[in-house]
Amino acid sequence: xxxxxxxxQQSQPGAELLSPPPAALRAFVTLTAPVKQLAELxxxxxxxxxRAFENLIVALIVVSIASIGVAAIPGLPEWALVALRIEExxxxxxxxxxxxxxIVAARKKLAFIFSFAGIxxxxxxxxxxxxxxxxxxxxxxxxxxxxxxxKLQTHYLEATVTERTRELAAKNLALEQAQAQIxxxxxxxxxxxxxxxxxxxxxxxGCDGAARMISAASMCGDFYDFIELADGRVGxxxxxxxxxxxxxxxxxxxxxxxxxxxxxxxxEPGACLAQTxxxxxxxxxxxxxxxxxxxxxxxxxxxxxxxxxxxxxxYLLRADGTIEALDGQGGLVLGVMPEAEFPDHTVELHAxxxxxxxxxxxxxxxxxxxxxxxxERLMAxxxxxxxLAAAPLIERICASVKEFSGSAGQSDDITLTVLGxxxx
Amino acid sequence: MKVRLEKVPRATLVIAEGRxxxxxxxxxxxxxxxxxxxxxxxxxxxxxxxxxxxxxxSSAGLRTFLQAxxxxxxxxxxxxxxxxQPAVREVFELSGFSRMIPIHADRTxxxxxxxxxxxxxxx
Numbered sequence: 119x120x121x122x123x124x125x126x127q128q129s130q131p132g133a134e135l136l137s138p139p140p141a142a143l144r145a146f147v148t149l150t151a152p153v154k155q156l157a158e159l160x161x162x163x164x165x166x167x168x169r170a171f172e173n174l175i176v177a178l179i180v181v182s183i184a185s186i187g188v189a190a191i192p193g194l195p196e197w198a199l200v201a202l203r204i205e206e207x208x209x210x211x212x213x214x215x216x217x218x219x220x221i222v223a224a225r226k227k228l229a230f231i232f233s234f235a236g237i238x239x240x241x242x243x244x245x246x247x248x249x250x251x252x253x254x255x256x257x258x259x260x261x262x263x264x265x266x267x268x269k270l271q272t273h274y275l276e277a278t279v280t281e282r283t284r285e286l287a288a289k290n291l292a293l294e295q296a297q298a299q300i301x302x303x304x305x306x307x308x309x310x311x312x313x314x315x316x317x318x319x320x321x322x323x324g325c326d327g328a329a330r331m332i333s334a335a336s337m338c339g340d341f342y343d344f345i346e347l348a349d350g351r352v353g354x355x356x357x358x359x360x361x362x363x364x365x366x367x368x369x370x371x372x373x374x375x376x377x378x379x380x381x382x383x384x385x386e387p388g389a390c391l392a393q394t395x396x397x398x399x400x401x402x403x404x405x406x407x408x409x410x411x412x413x414x415x416x417x418x419x420x421x422x423x424x425x426x427x428x429x430x431x432x433y434l435l436r437a438d439g440t441i442e443a444l445d446g447q448g449g450l451v452l453g454v455m456p457e458a459e460f461p462d463h464t465v466e467l468h469a470x471x472x473x474x475x476x477x478x479x480x481x482x483x484x485x486x487x488x489x490x491x492x493x494e495r496l497m498a499x500x501x502x503x504x505x506l507a508a509a510p511l512i513e514r515i516c517a518s519v520k521e522f523s524g525s526a527g528q529s530d531d532i533t534l535t536v537l538g539x540x541x542x
Numbered sequence: 543m544k545v546r547l548e549k550v551p552r553a554t555l556v557i558a559e560g561r562x563x564x565x566x567x568x569x570x571x572x573x574x575x576x577x578x579x580x581x582x583x584x585x586x587x588x589x590x591x592x593x594x595x596x597x598x599x600s601s602a603g604l605r606t607f608l609q610a611x612x613x614x615x616x617x618x619x620x621x622x623x624x625x626x627q628p629a630v631r632e633v634f635e636l637s638g639f640s641r642m643i644p645i646h647a648d649r650t651x652x653x654x655x656x657x658x659x660x661x662x663x664x665x
Binding site for chain 2: 339358359360361362405406407409427428429430431448449450451454455458478482490529530
């Protein structure tokens with residue numbers, strides 16, 4: 119009992135060292151500028167000095183642990199005991215010096231003192247310092263010197279962590295730069311992609327066309343097109359490539375160009391789709407496909423011919439407010455089966471009718487509760503749209519989808535095209 | 543989405559659950575590839591995808607079925623779907639995929655159909 123009390127009294131100086139008052143700490147710091155420089159050189163700055171100091175510490179830890187083992191052997195000769203004493207004094211002096219340097223070098227000194235490494239460093243020297251190197255009744259306390267093993271471990275751990283952190287930071291930076299470059303290139307590609315699509319509907323008496331495309335990723339798999347035909351009719355396309363991103367964008371560009379070329383040579387939409395389909399099947403290494411709805415309007419008569427390659431049927435919003443789906447039998451998506459056929463259908467527009475074409479990214483826009491926007495909401499918007507012209511009708515629908523989705527991210531490209539016809 | 547492979551005497555079953563969209567497609571495609579390979583290596587050369595709990599299929603999801611159907615054809619494996627929910631069935635009808643990939647009302651019907659087509663070959 120007495121011994122324990124004695125030992126606590128003896129450890130008073132140590133306790134002071136553990137929690138010095140902040141004012142004293144500041145004075146301590148200002149008085150030790152040269153020490154601080156030394157600490158910087160040996161502990162903080164990477165280089166030959168810090169590496170040598172590091173190696174010296176590790177060597178001394180190993181030596182001192184070995185000597186603790188040797189000292190435990192009974193009946194050592196007197197000279198060996200003396201050598202061990204000298205070695206211990208040297209080691210403790212050096213570790214004390216190192217401990218103080220670490221406090222000086224640490225930016226947050228108290229944090230270092232109470233950190234795992236700080237406590238280990240302190241306990242590695244404390245027993246010898248407190249017991250005056252040999253106090254028989256505190257022999258057991260000296261066992262704490264074995265904590266130098268931990269010192270070895272924390273040392274390596276710290277060095278490894280520092281090294282790994284440096285490597286990670288370098289790799290992160292490289293990744294960020296690569297990412298920024300890819301993003302910049304994708305942005306350019308996206309701009310090109312948008313630029314090749316027609317910005318406005320061809321001027322035709324009685325026609326009011328508009329389109330809007332909102333892509334979910336940098337590169338979009340949807341497209342629309344307005345094609346002016348030599349016979350005065352005008353073609354309208356809406357399409358959706360499976361997936362999005364770069365492969366979908368390439369496929370979209372090929373599909374759009376093929377269809378445009380073919381449209382000039384075939385009067386019937388079904389024949390256009392069949393020809394485009396054969397072209398796509400011939401060059402489709404990635405098994406992509408595209409849904410295409412293609413219709414041709416004669417602005418003089420209001421006769422609309424259409425064919426469908428696996429696309430969701432567009433809606434015809436009649437001037438009297440009724441809504442019809444253009445759901446005449448369609449064919450397979452394009453790019454899958456070269457022999458696929460696409461039946462043609464005819465519908466007659468009346469003055470004031472509007473045709474609404476969209477991709478399923480619109481009806482399958484989800485909200486935070488995981489509900490889809492759905493056909494019903496689209497229908498409700500169309501019914502309530504009065505006599506809105508093409509562009510404001512698109513605005514209205516897009517705003518409604520945006521409001522519905524709220525905070526949920528957009529998962530698919532959304533494309534919407536409206537064509538109104540009124541020859542009056 | 544969740545996917546489970548299961549072996550039954552006459553086929554390899556793929557039980558799909560949840561939403562098959564652009565994000566889920568790559569993982570689902572791997573599962574289908576595995577199922578086709580397993581079916582190819584087994585006696586019963588058939589894969590049935592049970593879609594009872596499959597709520598949604600996007601165009602990227604459709605593509606995984608197309609690729610699996612093609613891989614099956616190359617490997618001499620029968621590839622069929624069963625138990626489609628109405629919304630998913632509509633996607634297959636609209637895209638024309640229902641004309642390329644056999645679709646059965648339920649698992650039992652799919653298995654019966656497989657047995658029926660195989661019997662003439664003596665398998």
